[in-house]
Amino acid sequence: MRCKNQRTIGLLACLLCAGTAFGQSQGNRVTVRWDKVIRISRTTPTLQVVVNTPLRRGTPTHDPVFRALHDLQADYVRYVPWLPYPRLAVAELEPPKDGKTSWDFSLIDPMTIDFLEATKGHPVILNFSTIPQWMYKTEQPVPYPQDANQVTWDYEKGTELRDPSAREVADYYGRLFAWYTKGGFTDEYGKRHESGYHYVIPYWEVLNEPDFEHHITPQTYAGIYDAVVESILTVEPNTKFVGLALALPSDNPAYFEYFLNHKNHKPGIPIDYISYHFYASPTADQTAEIQQFTFFTEADGFLKVVRYIEQIRLRLSPETRTTVNELGTFSVGDLGQDEPGHVTGPIPNSYWSLSAAVYAYLFAELTRMGIDVAGESQLVGYPTQFPGVSMVDWTNGKPNARFWVLKMLKENFGAGDKVVEVDYDGTSGSIFAAVTREGKPRVLIVNKRNRELEVSLAGAKGAEMLVVDQTTAFDPPAHSILQSEIVRVGGLGVAVISLPNTIR
Numbered sequence: 001m002r003c004k005n006q007r008t009i010g011l012l013a014c015l016l017c018a019g020t021a022f023g024q025s026q027g028n029r030v031t032v033r034w035d036k037v038i039r040i041s042r043t044t045p046t047l048q049v050v051v052n053t054p055l056r057r058g059t060p061t062h063d064p065v066f067r068a069l070h071d072l073q074a075d076y077v078r079y080v081p082w083l084p085y086p087r088l089a090v091a092e093l094e095p096p097k098d099g100k101t102s103w104d105f106s107l108i109d110p111m112t113i114d115f116l117e118a119t120k121g122h123p124v125i126l127n128f129s130t131i132p133q134w135m136y137k138t139e140q141p142v143p144y145p146q147d148a149n150q151v152t153w154d155y156e157k158g159t160e161l162r163d164p165s166a167r168e169v170a171d172y173y174g175r176l177f178a179w180y181t182k183g184g185f186t187d188e189y190g191k192r193h194e195s196g197y198h199y200v201i202p203y204w205e206v207l208n209e210p211d212f213e214h215h216i217t218p219q220t221y222a223g224i225y226d227a228v229v230e231s232i233l234t235v236e237p238n239t240k241f242v243g244l245a246l247a248l249p250s251d252n253p254a255y256f257e258y259f260l261n262h263k264n265h266k267p268g269i270p271i272d273y274i275s276y277h278f279y280a281s282p283t284a285d286q287t288a289e290i291q292q293f294t295f296f297t298e299a300d301g302f303l304k305v306v307r308y309i310e311q312i313r314l315r316l317s318p319e320t321r322t323t324v325n326e327l328g329t330f331s332v333g334d335l336g337q338d339e340p341g342h343v344t345g346p347i348p349n350s351y352w353s354l355s356a357a358v359y360a361y362l363f364a365e366l367t368r369m370g371i372d373v374a375g376e377s378q379l380v381g382y383p384t385q386f387p388g389v390s391m392v393d394w395t396n397g398k399p400n401a402r403f404w405v406l407k408m409l410k411e412n413f414g415a416g417d418k419v420v421e422v423d424y425d426g427t428s429g430s431i432f433a434a435v436t437r438e439g440k441p442r443v444l445i446v447n448k449r450n451r452e453l454e455v456s457l458a459g460a461k462g463a464e465m466l467v468v469d470q471t472t473a474f475d476p477p478a479h480s481i482l483q484s485e486i487v488r489v490g491g492l493g494v495a496v497i498s499l500p501n502t503i504r
Helices: 002-028 062-072 109-118 167-181 218-235 253-259 288-316 349-369 401-412
Strands: 029-040 044-050 077-080 124-126 184-186 192-194 203-205 240-246 273-280 321-329 373-377 418-423 429-435 441-447 453-457 464-468 478-481 486-489 494-498
Touching: 002 453, 029 349, 029 429, 029 441, 044 321, 044 401, 062 109, 062 401, 077 109, 077 321, 167 184, 167 218, 203 273, 218 240, 218 253, 240 253, 240 321, 253 288, 273 288, 273 373, 288 321, 288 349, 321 349, 349 373, 349 401, 349 429, 349 441, 349 494, 401 441, 401 464, 401 494, 429 453, 441 453, 441 486, 486 494
Parallel strands: 029 453, 044 077, 044 373, 077 124, 124 203, 203 240, 240 273, 273 321, 321 373
Antiparallel strands: 029 418, 184 192, 418 429, 429 441, 441 494, 453 486, 464 478, 464 494
């Protein structure tokens, strides 16, 4: 009896071990159903370029950064001169007075022209997001640094426009738009200012993060949007517009409910696109080991917000498209950057890989949802200017993992691809698959953990694999040919596998 029980126990143990091994194998198996198309992709991967001093001519970063932007050949790149640098972002820093104006593009033009030249031939979205401060009611005039390189976070004051009709704001943007598209403009006193520029600017975004900047209400924002749109359409009737650009979409459903309702706009005002933002953020005491869990959990929470917003959009304005044009992560060093004495410590390669993996994951999920544009934030960040969102080394302009992942996605996936069904029940990775417009079957693997991920992918033997991970660091993706159907991706790595056409 004892011997029989021992044999039974041994048999059960073997079965349990076999079952465990089988379960692990199944859990690592990726099944791509190439014949099950779930959506035709509408999603374009891209980025935003925020104006700051490392982008100025003569800096060590200028040439390599704009060269990288040109070589990327991306569509829908978002260009944002904004509040920390008033002299680089606001073309009329003083109110008109005694027949004179303060219009001055001498510091603004170089970066803007370099951007427009680097992206020539591709549709871009411009957003001169900062309204001249003097257009707001304040007890005292708000000063700004005379040094164009000096950062300030105190330029925007007040919540009430001195012209509540927003006509003054709209005229400012109409003239600014004409400066770059129609060779110049006529100012408030009838004087002509010639630029000689005739660029095509197909998209204009109206303001940035109004839920933060001046704390603009949905009603006031819609009024400003309508006025600016009317003004720019008189300059160029073919322009399309992006609205909202919300910082915290999860906190502000009223903006979507109000703005997407055409009854709240003047007749004929288009709502071509809405936009909003997401940044995963650690707490100050979180180590790198913890951040990998925090960032992906927050990303999943954001995706739930996107689904909610999509229901509002489809109900009120289904013809309106969506650009999620700031997708990024913050490093611990970004926290408290505006406090005196703040010092940004070194950022490890593991952070850049983690941030790149978060973007790749969001790109794949937003593609599955049918979002039109997924914009990574941002080309250049640096200490005092959110170093953790940078896509390059801010000292020399060399691209980091965040840039290389965007480039890899842009060159392998995009609008028009057939997104197909994937079965994968692993928790430490994310798998996305599509057949490109050219008929190429491709698989995107995102390793969400800082340890090696191993999966079994049918047909992978002989396939080409590109990988960005901690070993590639600031170098382009590593290339290899897979020797079996077992695929291994390093910790926090992002891989694109190009399968033979015959796999389908």
